[in-house]
Amino acid sequence: MLDPHAPPFPATVHPQARPARRLTWDSRKASPDVAFVALPGEAMHGNRFVQSALDAGAPFVITDLDVPRAVRVQGAQAALFAWAHAERAKNALVVGITGTAGKTTAKSYAAAALEAAYLPVFNTQPAIACFLIEHGSGARPLVVEMGIDRLGEMAELVDLVRPDVGVVTSIGAAHLDGLGSVSNIVREKGGILSAAFSLVGMQAGPFYPGVPTYGFEGATFEGENLHLDESGAGFSFRGIRVHLPRASRVQAEAAVLGLALAERAGLNLEAAAARLAAVEVPGGRYRVLPGAVTVIDDAYNASPLSVEVALDALAQFPGRKIAVLGRMLELGETEAELHAGVGAQARRKADLTYGVGKFAGLLGEHAFQTVPELLAALLPELKRGDVVLVKASRGISYTPEKRLQEGVGLDTVVTALLEWRDRL
Structure with missing residues (x-):
């Protein structure tokens, strides 16, 4: 249990503060077992959500506000890190x-x-x-x-x-x-x-x-x-x-x-x-999903190196190998060159290559601007025994519409592939 009455940092602790099992910076996860720390953010301060955390039953809140169950500090982030150092x-x-x-x-x-x-x-x-x-x-x-x-x-x-x-x-x-x-x-x-x-x-x-x-x-x-x-x-x-x-x-x-x-x-x-032998990696990180069509879900994120590694793994499979690639983000001024290099590798390692979004033509022989257009062409092409690799950056700050258009976050492609293959 996390005891708010013995913090390893200077604080004024409200008498109603009580121990918690966990601590979160996300007020939506606050509960009677989960306390809340109100951190400064790029867009807004966590203090805006202190009351909602208290309403959710948070055992205590780390904040500079004078509220019930508060562990009052001058700086919540410094307090959080000081506590982390002490426990580590x-x-x-x-x-x-x-x-x-x-x-x-x-x-x-x-x-x-x-x-x-x-x-x-x-x-x-x-x-x-x-x-x-x-x-x-x-x-x-x-x-x-x-x-x-x-x-x-x-x-x-x-x-x-x-x-x-x-x-x-x-x-x-x-x-x-x-x-x-x-x-x-x-x-x-x-x-x-x-x-x-x-x-x-x-x-x-x-x-x-x-x-x-x-x-x-x-x-x-x-x-x-x-x-x-x-x-x-x-x-x-x-x-x-x-x-x-x-x-x-x-x-x-x-x-x-x-x-x-x-x-x-x-x-x-x-x-x-x-x-x-029993390890299961999280979704989107090279998860092999066997079936009539084997789907390799590697859609969580992508860089030139990680795509190269995934393509090498794809090459180990029997059957027709299909690479479905989307945009790699945060590559700076060399992004076009790096996408072209990845596309060239894909053409060497896979039998069919599909690109989607920006740089689609560099990534695949079959190029589409949006995910729906890609799926309309890809799904009817699938045959039993095919192996499909899906990889792109996720673009978590993108809206769903922009993700579909720019070819990031291809988890939707993985879902569509799994649904489609059940009909083969």
């Missing part, structure tokens, strides 16, 4: 994971191997702080995904999380609007390697000479005898055979990371390998 300091093992692609997958496999607590979706600083407050004092290790899209953000995250282990999964062009260049990405993400122990994926290895690597074919922590086919991935680590159903090389590399961390933590590797 009670944990013996915190793993921080960053990278251009594969962060969420690596987090899922590392957490399974370590039997760790982890944040399922969000990786914003407020979300991470709330996670550290809720889980920092527990006996389980913590695994934290640390994504960035602007200069200086990794330093802020490292100061917040203070990881014992730092991991960089991969390096490539992404978020160039905020980060500027790949060299900046290398430098910024490399900030996580200030941890006491660090690892990088084999793809990122050349960017960080001397840092231990994980993966296959010569890695410091090496998986052996990797086998990939439509059923999944198999390999050995320290003589233990691992099988990952419906997985690609990316998942196999993440599993090696998990086993390397488990070995370092002194855990039983056979038990860790068994846990890895």
Whole structure:
């Protein structure tokens, strides 16, 4: 329980404030078990929602307002981070994971191997702080995904999380609007390697000479005898055979990371390998959905590197291979060139290529401006045994209408494919 009457920061606590099970910065999630912290936002301050959180039964609210059940502070964000630091300091093992692609997958496999607590979706600083407050004092290790899209953000995250282990999964062009260049990405993400122990994926290895690597074919922590086919991935680590159903090389590399961390933590590797076989990654992150038509749902986000990796995985499948690609966001002035490069790779790896939205003609031989137009052409083309990869950036700030028009957030395409294939 989170006790508001013993905060590790200066505060005036209302006598009616009571302990909570969880803490949120989103007033819509406040409840009799979930307290609310009123943070400043880009558009408006969380103070505007304090009353709605109290009406929802929030056990306490962190705010500078004089209201019932308030934990009154001068700055809610500073208080939140101070509390997170205090709770995180009670944990013996915190793993921080960053990278251009594969962060969420690596987090899922590392957490399974370590039997760790982890944040399922969000990786914003407020979300991470709330996670550290809720889980920092527990006996389980913590695994934290640390994504960035602007200069200086990794330093802020490292100061917040203070990881014992730092991991960089991969390096490539992404978020160039905020980060500027790949060299900046290398430098910024490399900030996580200030941890006491660090690892990088084999793809990122050349960017960080001397840092231990994980993966296959010569890695410091090496998986052996990797086998990939439509059923999944198999390999050995320290003589233990691992099988990952419906997985690609990316998942196999993440599993090696998990086993390397488990070995370092002194855990039983056979038990860790068994846990890895049961990992289910979140929707939209290379989920293989078998059926009359196999659908690879990788529509959560996209960068040139992650599309390349997904296309390599698609090439491992038998049957006719179809790539459905949408716009990759935040690529700056080089976006047209980067989309053209991805489209060229798609034409080499897939039998049919479809592009949608801006840059559709660069991404696929069959180009459409909107998702409805794409589906009208794609669905009748499908045959039993086809394998369809769907990948694009999600564009969460877009309206539904703009998403359809600009070819971002192709989760609607995945849904349509699954519905259509049931009729074949």
